[in-house]
Amino acid sequence: MKKLIAPLLIGAALSSAFGADDSLKQEIEALKVQMAELKNAQSKINIDALKAQVSEIKAHDAGDNIKWTVDFRTAYDVVDYKLNNAPDQDNGIWTNKLILGMASQPADNLVFRGSLGAYKAFGQNNMESSSMFQSFDWFGTQKPSDSTIKLREAYFIYTGNMGDVPYAASFGRRPSVDGFLANLRNDNESPASPTSHNINMEFDGASFKFDIDKVTGISGMYLKLCLGRGFSETTGSYSMNSSGGFSPSYSDDGETPDMDLVGLIWQIYDNGQYKVMANYFQAWNVMDINPITYGGTGNIVFSDVGDLTGGSLGLQVNGIGDGISDFLDDSVFFLSYAFSKTDPNDVSKVWPTGYNGMLGSNDSETGSSIFTGVQVPGIMKGQRLGVEYNHGSKYWRSFTYGEDTLVGSKLAARGDAYELYYILPIVGKNLTAQLSYIYIDYDYTGSDTFFGWTGTPQDVDTVTGAVKTAQNVRASLRYRY
Numbered sequence: 001m002k003k004l005i006a007p008l009l010i011g012a013a014l015s016s017a018f019g020a021d022d023s024l025k026q027e028i029e030a031l032k033v034q035m036a037e038l039k040n041a042q043s044k045i046n047i048d049a050l051k052a053q054v055s056e057i058k059a060h061d062a063g064d065n066i067k068w069t070v071d072f073r074t075a076y077d078v079v080d081y082k083l084n085n086a087p088d089q090d091n092g093i094w095t096n097k098l099i100l101g102m103a104s105q106p107a108d109n110l111v112f113r114g115s116l117g118a119y120k121a122f123g124q125n126n127m128e129s130s131s132m133f134q135s136f137d138w139f140g141t142q143k144p145s146d147s148t149i150k151l152r153e154a155y156f157i158y159t160g161n162m163g164d165v166p167y168a169a170s171f172g173r174r175p176s177v178d179g180f181l182a183n184l185r186n187d188n189e190s191p192a193s194p195t196s197h198n199i200n201m202e203f204d205g206a207s208f209k210f211d212i213d214k215v216t217g218i219s220g221m222y223l224k225l226c227l228g229r230g231f232s233e234t235t236g237s238y239s240m241n242s243s244g245g246f247s248p249s250y251s252d253d254g255e256t257p258d259m260d261l262v263g264l265i266w267q268i269y270d271n272g273q274y275k276v277m278a279n280y281f282q283a284w285n286v287m288d289i290n291p292i293t294y295g296g297t298g299n300i301v302f303s304d305v306g307d308l309t310g311g312s313l314g315l316q317v318n319g320i321g322d323g324i325s326d327f328l329d330d331s332v333f334f335l336s337y338a339f340s341k342t343d344p345n346d347v348s349k350v351w352p353t354g355y356n357g358m359l360g361s362n363d364s365e366t367g368s369s370i371f372t373g374v375q376v377p378g379i380m381k382g383q384r385l386g387v388e389y390n391h392g393s394k395y396w397r398s399f400t401y402g403e404d405t406l407v408g409s410k411l412a413a414r415g416d417a418y419e420l421y422y423i424l425p426i427v428g429k430n431l432t433a434q435l436s437y438i439y440i441d442y443d444y445t446g447s448d449t450f451f452g453w454t455g456t457p458q459d460v461d462t463v464t465g466a467v468k469t470a471q472n473v474r475a476s477l478r479y480r481y
Helices: 002-017 022-043 047-064
Strands: 067-083 089-107 110-121 150-162 165-173 204-211 222-231 259-270 274-289 302-318 332-344 366-377 384-392 415-427 431-442 467-480
Touching: 222 274
Parallel strands: none
Antiparallel strands: 067 089, 067 467, 089 110, 110 150, 150 165, 165 204, 204 222, 222 259, 259 274, 274 302, 302 332, 332 366, 366 384, 384 415, 415 431, 431 467
């Protein structure tokens, strides 16, 4: 408007100075009237109302859309196994791992989050034909296979307040891999829900979280009740019976009972520097292959072998000491202890001799594990160096099938496991490189299998073909946006 006024005023002055004719004066007067009308109309516009309307439109559009994220990694792994009284085995494997994250928030107290995953070896492969458990639901997106996209996570979170206690209720496919402590080696800033020392696998269920820091006065304290189902006992559609006819669809299969888990996660303290986490769980009807129906034919039927109890207590320190040095201020240390205890069924009446209840024993057996590590600044700014160690006893048993390693879960090891890794940012957090090395020295067999006879701990020096040591070297590039 100012650009319009200035030329008009200049024009009016010139016309007066040089004796403009009456017609030009009339045009100028008409323009003045129009300008007055525009100013009057502008004064009636409510600018604040327009701003509020635009903000409302933006918020509405954001709520109506799903926000997508991309996490893509390409890697080369070398795996190597030393076997007892048998030829050693090794292989080099190229893989691509893609995670598509999604989130939406239609209301302030309601959020949906999910992710889809595809993890494949380069080119065609024969993994499915050589391993009947390759695509097991507990690690469907955590083990390389083909290019099939599978559901990794899908859950909603509803939040509210019970007096001074905020709560969150959630149902669906859980965010249950790369949890507390495992997130460090995986270069994920925010850990998933479980404590990774004894639970790191994909499953479905629900959780109910209660923030009690305000009512207790203890920084960061919360309780979370978790419910999970690892196996559903049901027949499928058009399932066949022994007489060659069809059985009722989705009915009790009569073989494998529902495998359920209830756990309590307790964040005892978190002030940003010191974080203490504990968990305790009870699992019912844990499974193993029924040796009678299996018989080496590949006809897999799972049977209930008993119940399992477990728990852990972990400490993470973000910044060692207080202002001692920049190096220690930017270092992370952690230490965790975990245990497991079996409660076996008596299968001696129905299973062959030698296939005892749980982990090769009809007695209740207790196992334990320690897990510790440190992550420090690297050579250049933003780089990170990590060292980790864990040890598991003879009867140690974990739910860590989804751990991101190709030689099996290091945290499930009955023996000693070591890891060294180095993270190098290339384009900030958007493109990073990582080098890692894992070495596992087993004392007993059955570290990462099921919960009955296949998990029987046997001395690796006495079993022909037993894996004595395993190594995994990985070089990877990761894109995140």
